Amino acid sequence: MPQPIVLSFKENLDITEESSGNFVFKLLQINFNLKQLSPGLIAAINVLRGDGATEESLHELVLKTDGFSSLTKLYYYLQEFTLLGIICHSIRVDGVTLATMVPISTAQKVQLVNAAPDKKYVLSRFAFSRKDGEQMVLESPLSHVQIILSDWRGSAIVNSLTKPQTASQVSALIPAVSNDTVQMFFSLLLTAGMVSEVKAEGQILEQENDTLAQWEFHDLLFHSRSRAGRHSNPLGKSYRFLGKIEPPPVVKPKVSNDIIQLDKPDLEKLKQEDNPFTLIIEQRDSIRVQGNQPITDKQLGEFLYRTARVRATFPKDEKECSDRPYANGGACYELEFYIIVNRCENIPEGLYHYCPLDHQLCKISDKNSYLETLLKNAETATVPPCNPQILIILATRFPRVSWGYESMAYALTLKHVGVLYQTMYLVATAMNLAPCAIGGGNSDLFATATGCDYYAETSVGEFMLGSRA
Template sequence: MEQFVLSFRKDISLIEEPEGEQVILQSPDCKLTFKQVTSGLRTALNILVTKGATAQQLMDLVQQSDRIVGKLKWFYHLQKFSELGWLCHSVFIDDIPLAIAIPIASDNQFPARDVDIQCQYTLSRFAYCHQVEQQMVLESPLSQAKVILPNWRSAALVAKLAKPQNCHNLATEISGITEEIAQQFVALLLNTQMLSQVQQNGTLEEAENITLAQWEFHDLLFHTRSRKGRHNNPAGGTYRFLGKIETLPAVKPKMSADSIDLYKPDLETLKAVDPPFTSVLEQRTSIRNYGQTSLNAQQLGEFLYRSARVRTLIKMEPAQISSRPYPCGGAIYELEIYLVVNICEDIPSGLYHYAPEAHQLCWLSGKTDHVEELLKGASQSTGSPDPPQVLMIIASRFQRLAWKYESIAYATMLKHVGVLYQTMYLVATAMDLAPCALGYGDSDLFAKAVGTNYYAETSIGEFILGSKDPNYQES
C-alpha cells in the first residue's frame, strides 16, 4: 500500500452547514455538495482539508464508522477528487513534508508506479526547479503536477538525481534519509513524470521515446504553458496590470525628428490594376537574389503602406487600439518594424524605425558595426551571395501585449510575426518585388544597434526585400 499522505489542494475549502447534514467542498471552479453526510465521511473530508492522511488510514477510519457501504462510497469519492485534480500526494520525514505533489491539471494522473529498490532513476531532462512565492518548486512540461520541495533534504535528493541513482545510494549519501523514505520520494517523482527509469541496458526510458527525443526542453515548456490543458495558470485577456501599470500607447512615439515622408499609393488605383488575388497567391515565392536596379523609395513606401500602416486609431477602454492591414489579437499591435536600408534609391543607407501612423521612416543611425553585423547575419541566413537590399527587423513592444494577455502573450506575438510575414509576402508579390522571410536573428545585437532595453523591446522576426530580377525564373 502506498504511504503517500493525501490532502486537498489549499484552494479547496470545506463548508459545513451548522446543524445540517450537508457539507460542501468548494474549489475555485467547482462545487461538490454532500447530502446526509455520515460521520466517517465528514471526518475524512476534514482530514483531507487539514493535515491529510494515507489512503489506508482514511479508508480504515471511514470503514470503522460507516461500515462497508461507507467504504465503497469513499472509494468513489476519492476517485472523483482525483479526477478533479484536488488531491495532493506528500512524502513526510519526521512529520515534516519532504515533497508535496500538487495537481495542475484536472485529469491529473498519479499512476502509483512501483519503485524497485535495485533500479536506477534519474531526473527527466524536462524537469526544472524554480522559486515561486518563496518556495522551491519542481515542474516539468511532461507532468500534470508540480512538486513543492520545502526541505533542504528534498533539494539534496533532486540534486543527486541529476545522475542515475538507486534508493540505497540516496539513503547512504543524504543524512536523515532512509531507504524507505528515498523509495517514497522517488515514487512521488516517478508518478509525476519528473524522473525517468534507467533500463538494464543503461538507456533512459525517456530518451528511447523517439517522439519526446525530438522535443527540446524550452519548446515543450513553452507549448504546454501557452496552451490550455496541462496547467491551471490564469490564461487569456486577464488584464492583470490594469490599475497598477500604465499600458503602452497604441502607436510607439516617433523615435527621431529626422524623418522621411514615405510615398502613399492610391488604393483605388491599386484595386483596379493589381494582379488577381489567386495569381498573387500562386506566384508568391521566396526570392533571395535581386535585379540590377535596386528597390526605390516609392516602392518601399508603397510596400510599407500596404502591409503595415495604421489605418485608423480606435478609442477603446481600457486601452486604445488600431486597425492595420494585417490581423492582430485584440487589435493591440505590439509589433514594430525597423529597417536596415542597405541599398534603396533615394533613401540614405542606415537604420530606421517605421512610424506606421505618420507613414514615415525615422532615422536612427548610419551603418554602424552593429548594423553591418545585422546585415551580415541576414545574408548568412539566406545563403545567397546577394546581400539584402532592405532588411526589415520586426521587434515587439512586449509589455503592450503582456499587459492584457496572460500565459499566451509571447505565443501570440509569434503568431503576429507569421501573419505580418504573409501580408508582406503577398504585397511584395503583387508589386513584383523579391521577398523572403528569415527564421533566425540576433535579438541582443538588435537591442544594441537600436539602443532598446532587451526586455522591453527587441527583435522576434526578420524579412528581407529587394528588387526582382526581370529574368527571375523559379527553380
Template sequence: MSQQFLLSFKADVSLIESEAKGHLVLRSPNHSLTFKQAQLGLKTALRTLADGGATLAELNQMIQQDDGELPLLRFYTHLQRFSNVGWLCHSVLDEGRAIAIAIPLTSDYQFPQIEIAVESKYRLSRFAYGHQAEGQLLLESPLSQTQVQLLDWKGAALFSLLATPQSCDQVAKAIPGISLETVKQFVKLLLGAQMVSEVGEEGTIPEQTNPALAQWEFHDLLFHSRSRQGRHANSFGGTYRFSGKIEPLPAVKSPVSAEGIELPTPDLETLKTTEASFTQVLETRKSIRKYGEIPISAQQLGEFLYRCARVKQLLQTEYGEITLRPYPSGGALYELELYPIVSNCAGIAAGLYHYQPLTHQLCRISSRTQPVELLLDDARKAMGQQAIPQVLLVIAARFQRLTWKYESMAYALMLKHVGVLYQTMYLVATAMKLAPCSLGCGNSDLFTQAIGNDYYAETSVGEFVLGSQPNT
C-alpha cells in the same frame, strides 16, 4: 509495512459546513461536491483532508472507528471522485514531516499506483526543471499534469542526486539521516509526475528511445505546453491582469527621432484595377535572394510599408488604444514594430530607421554603425548569399502591448502575428514585383545594441529582406 503518502486537498478546495442542514460542501473554482447528512467519521476525514491531510491508513481509522465498515467502502469511492476532479495531493513524509508534495494541475490527472524496485536505477527526465514561485521551489515538466513542491532541503537533495542514474539504496546512502523508505516514496512521487524514469538495461530511459520525444528540445516542448491549455493551471487568455496597476502602452510608438522622412502614399484604387489577381499573386509567391542592378526605390519602399503595416484607424476602448492595420492582430493590439535597415535604396540614405505607421514616415535612428553592419551581415549569411540585402526589415515587439492583456499565451500569439505579417509582406512584395525573403532567425541582442533599447521592453522577433528583382 511500506510508508504511505500523506493525502490532502489542494489549497483552492474549501470545506463549507451547514450546521442547520448537517451538510458538507467541498468547493473549488471548477467543481463542487455536496455531502448530505454526512456521518461523523466522514466529516472528520474531510476536515482532515482540508486541514493538512493524513495517510490513507489514518483516514481509514477515522471512518471505521466512527462509521463502520460499509461507510469505509463508500469513502474509497469519494477518494476516487476527489482524484477525478484534481483535488487530491500526495506528500512524501520524512520523520512525520512533508518534504515534497505533488499538486495536480488538471482535473483529469490520476496519480498512478507504481511499485519501486530497490535494485533498479532511476534518472531525471531532461524535461524536468525547478524554479522559484512565490517563495516555493517548484518542480515541473511539460510531460506532466502535476507539479511537485519541495518543502525541505532533503527534497532538493534527492532531486539533485537523480540527475544521474541512481538506485534508491545509493541515494539513501548519499544523504545523511534519510531513510530508504523515504527515498522510495520520493522516487515514486516523481515517477507518478513523469519527472523520473527507470533506467533500462542499455542505460537509457524511455523518452530517449521514443522517436517523437527524442526530437523535442526542452525549451520547445515547455513553450508549447505552457502557451496552450491542458497541462497547466495558470490563468489563460485575456485576463487584463495589469489593469489598474500598470498603464497600457500606447497603440502607436512615439517617434524615435525628430528627423523624419515623408514616404510616398500609393493610389490603392488604381492598384485594384491594374495589379495582378490575388490568385496569381498567391501562386507566384516565392523567396527571391538576388537583386537587380537598379536598387529598390523610396517610392517602392513607401508603397510596401503603407500596404503592409500602416495604421488605418486609431480607436479608444475602456482598456486603452487599439488600431486597425492591413494584417490581423489579436485584440487589435499590434505589438509589432518595423525597423528598416537601408543598405541600398534610391532616395533614402543608408542607415537604421523606425517606421511610424500612423504618419507613414521613416524616423532615422542611426547611420550604418557597427551593430547595424553586423545585422546586415547576419541577414546575408542567413540567406546564403554574397550580396548585402538592399533593405533589411527587422520586426520587433513591444511585448507589454500583449502581456498587459493576455496571460500564458502572449508570446505564442506574438509569433503568430510575425507569421501573418510575413505572409502579408510576401504577397505585397509579389504584387509589386519586388524580391522578398523572410529569415528564420536573427540576433536580438545585436538589435537591442543597434537601437539602444531595453531588451525586455522591445527587441527583435523576426526579419524580412526586401529588394528589387534581378534583371531578367
C-alpha cells in the same frame, strides 16, 4: 517497508460546510456538493482539508466513527477527489513534509506508481526546479502535477538523480534520508513523470522515445504552458495589469526628429490595376537574388503603406487599439518595423523606425558596425547568400500583448509575425519586388543597435526586401 504517503486537499480548494454534513467544494471550474455525510466521512473531509493523513489512517478514522458501512463511500470519494485533481500526495518524515505532489490539471488522473527497490532511476531532462511564490517547485512539461520541494532533503534527492541511482545509492549519498523515504520519493517522481527508469543494460526509457528526442526542453515547456491542457494557469484575456500598470501606447512615440515623409500610393488605382489575387498567391516566392538597381523610396513607401500603416485608432478592451492591413489578436498591434537601409534610391543608408500613423521613417542611426553585423547575419541565413537592399526587423512591444493576455502572450506575438510575413510576401509580390523571410536573428544585437530595452521591445522576425534582378 516504504513509508505511506499522506493525502490532503489542494490548498486553494474552497470548502464550505453549508449545514451539518452538507459540503460545497469550489476550485476554478470545479463546483460540487456532498450531502448528508456521516460523522466518519465528515471527520475524514476535515482531516483532508487540514494536515491530511495516510489512506490507512482515514480508513481507521471512518471505521472507528461509523463502522464498516461508510468505508466503501470513503474509497469512492477518494477516487473521485483524485479524478477531479484536488488531492495532494505528501511525503512526511517525523512530522516534516519533504515534498508534496500537487495536480495542476484535470486532464490526467494521478495514479500512484510504486518505484521498484532494485531499479535505477534518473531525472528526466524535461524536469526543472524554480521559485514559485515562497516555495521551490519541481515541474516538467511532461507532467500534469507539480512537486513542492518544502525541505532541503527533497531537493538533495532530486539533485542526486542527475545520474542513474537506486534508492539505496541515494540514501547512502544523503544519510539524512532513509532508504524507505527515498523509495517513496522515487514513487512520487515516477508518478509525476519526472524520472525515467533505467534498464539493466543502462538505456534510459525516456531517451528511447524518438518522438520525445526531437523536442527541446524549452520548446515543449513553451508549448505546454502557452496552450490549455496540462496546467491550470489563467489562459487568454485576463487584464491582470488593469489599474496597476498603464498599457504601452497604441502607436510607439517617434524615436527622433530626423524624419523622412514617405509617399502614399493611390489605393483606388491599385485596386483597379493590381494583378488578380490568385495570380499574386500563385506567383509568391522567396527571392534571394536582388537587382543591381536598388529599390526606390517610392517603392519602400508603398510597401510599408500597404503592409503596416495605421488605418484608424479606437478604444477597445480597456485600451486604445488600431486598425491596420493585417490581422492581429485583440488588435494589440504590438509589432514595430525597424528598417535597415543598405541600398535604396533617395534614402540614405542607416537604421530607421517606421511610424505607421504618419507614414514616416524616423532615423535612429547611420550605418555602423551593429547594422553591418545584422545585415551579415541575414545574408548568411540565405542560400545563395543575399546582401539585402533593405532588412526589415520586426520587434514586439511585448507588454502591449502581455498586459491583456496571460499564458499565451509570446505565442500570440510569434503568430502575429507569421501573419505579417505573409502580408509582406503578398504585397512584395504584387509590387514585383524580391521578398524573403529570415528564420532567426540576434535580439541582443538589435537592442544594442536601436537602444531598445530588451524586455520592453525585442526583435522577433527579419525580412529581406529589394528590387528583383
